[in-house]
Amino acid sequence: MSAPRLPDVLLPYQQRWIADPSPFKVAEKGRRTGLTWAEAADDVLIAAADKAAGGQNVYYIGQDKDMTEEYIDACAMWAREFNQVAGQVEQGLWDDVDEEGGSKNILTYTIRFPKARHRITALASRPKKLRGRQGVLVGDEAAFQEDLDGLIKAAMAFLIWGGKVRLISTHFGVDNAFNTLCQDIRAGKQPGSIHRITFADAVAQGLYKRVCLRMGKPWTQAEEDAWAADIYAFYRDNADEELDCIPSASSGAYFSRALVESRMSADLPVLRLKLPDGFELRPEAERMATVGDWLREHVRPLLQALPETGRSYYGMDFGRSGDLSVIVPLIEDQHLHKRAPFIVEMRNVPFKQQEQVLYYVADGLPNFAAGANDVRGNGQYLGEVAAQKYGAARIHRVMLSQQWYIDQMPRYKAAYEDGNITVPMDDGVLTDHRAVQMIKGVPKVPDGAKAKDADGGQRHGDSAIAGALAWFATQNAAAPIEFMSGGPRTDAADLQGFM
Incomplete structure (x- = not known):
């Protein structure tokens, strides 16, 4: 009988952190998840390696003396x-400058x-003369550094000659420079x-099992649940920020009205297809003909007017009975600006006719490069x-998830902040974006x-989600599409949109 397998020394999230080769990497984390401990392992391997193998000096800046000693x-x-040959820990002093330009000493290990x-070299506070150093810079509890903006600026100099920067921290408010950086x-x-790395993530990946191993006690699920509950109870109202990577005061509308309106154009329409109850039970030929007539009347002229020289994309948020289905096409010009030439909203449209509309739009887009579909439920x-x-x-x-929103919504918002997107000026579109919280x-x-929209219909942020999906598609096109005239787009007069 084989011996039981010993656990890995590092937990999965610690392994992923060390395995990430990025020159500049940032970790937002919950308290006591052991990331600094894992970083120390990586730093020893870096400092112990010769230059040809990527070895460098390491500079660690902690929040205080106790953290630096740990x-x-x-x-x-x-x-x-x-089994690396290393000298004993040496205490020393760095000569540095204070705020008035005078001399001061910083304790080092x-x-x-x-x-x-x-x-x-580990320091208990950030020196002003950091710019003259080279190697790997580790900033721990970066959100609590006295001058994080200054630290970040100085850290960037490390990257010029092949150095690396690691910033690790729990959050300290939504307006903190660390949250802005994230x-x-x-x-x-x-x-x-x-x-x-939230505290819950760490527990799920074995943190309490590691605690039990260190304490020499058996692990049980019941004791893990009770331990985690006690930790959350200890932090009480601060648990979101201290444990779950949620900066305090991070609530409220995500898109301001002024921001969205500044990227809207009255020249771009929203096309609304609303079908009566029971339409899905009509004969297929009738359903096809009814929606085909609508497409030729409302969508075809807009597709015909699109320029041939521009890549195109779409995002689609799916809804059937309650919420809308929304298709947001985006056309990219030579300056990489994206414009939604129109938006299609569908209410109470059967699945097969949604397919008909989607094909008609995608087939008519010039140089169609990528699309993104919400595939939750019947989508x-x-x-x-x-x-x-x-x-x-x-x-x-795209299976929309909390992590997808965390990763992608900031990119979509940045498109508005940077003026890289234009959408139709429409109350429903504005309402949808203001619904993002x-x-x-x-x-x-x-x-x-x-x-409610102007017609009294129900909305649930649908065009905002479709817009975010469309923007995601623009950033994730598989390969460049050659500009072409006609080609797979076919002549707009012959577009049928459903094959």
Whole structure:
């Protein structure tokens, strides 16, 4: 009988952090998830390696003396475990400048690796003269640094000559520079990678089992549940920020009215197809003909007017009986600006006719590069047939989730902030975007949120979600599409849209 398998030294989220080779990476995390401990392991391997193998000096900046000592002790432990020859921890002082330009001393802890001629230096506060250093910079509890903006600016200099930067922190308010940095990375405004590690994530990936292993006690699910509940009870009202990576005061409308209206144009229409109850039971030929007539009357002239030289994309949010189905096409010009030439809203439209409308729009778009379909629930059908028709590489079937909203909504909002998108000026479209809320740090439409449009119909942020999906498609086209005249688009006069 084989011996029981010993657990990995590092938990999955710690492994992913170390395995990420990004020159600039950021971790927003819950308290006591052990990420600094894992970072110390990576730092020892970096400092112990020779230059040809990527070895460098490491500079760690902690929030206070206790945190700095804890980190350097972890480095010393890893050096022993890795059997790396290292000197004893040395205490020293860095001569630096204070706010008035005078001299001040900063306490440092250093471990030297004589074979590689590198060292790890841990400091209890950020020195002003950081710009003259080179290597790997680790900023721990970055949100609590006295001058995080200054630290980030200085850190960027490390990247010029092949250095690396790691910023690790719990959150400290929605307006803190650390939260702004996280949002900028997600929006694509700041290069870098981001890791989100909540306390619940850490527990699910074995944190309490590791606690039990360290304490020499058996693990049970009941005790893990009770332990986690006690931790959350201890933090009480601060648990969202301290444990679940949700910066405080992060609530309210995600898109301001002024922002959305500034990117709207009265020249762009919203086309609304509303069918009567029982329409889905009419003969197929009648249904096809009715919707075909509507498409030729309302959609074809807009497709005919589109320029031939521009890539195109779409996003589709699916609804059937209550919510709308919305298709947002986007046309990209030579300046990479995206414009929605029109938006199609469908209310009470049968599945087969939604397929008919989608094909008509996509077939008529010039140089169609990518689409993204909401495939929750019955939306899976349209996502599947669209992928079959246009290819799985061009059609993204998106299962909207909390993580997708966290990753993609900031990018969509950034398109508005940067003036890279134009949409129709329409009260319903505005209402949908204003429906997006920050819910415990996640920009999404609340599940129970309902609004009425000008015709009294129910809305649930549908065009905002379709717009975000369309923007996602623009950022995830599988391959460049050659500009063409006619081609698969065919002559607009012959568009039937459903084959």
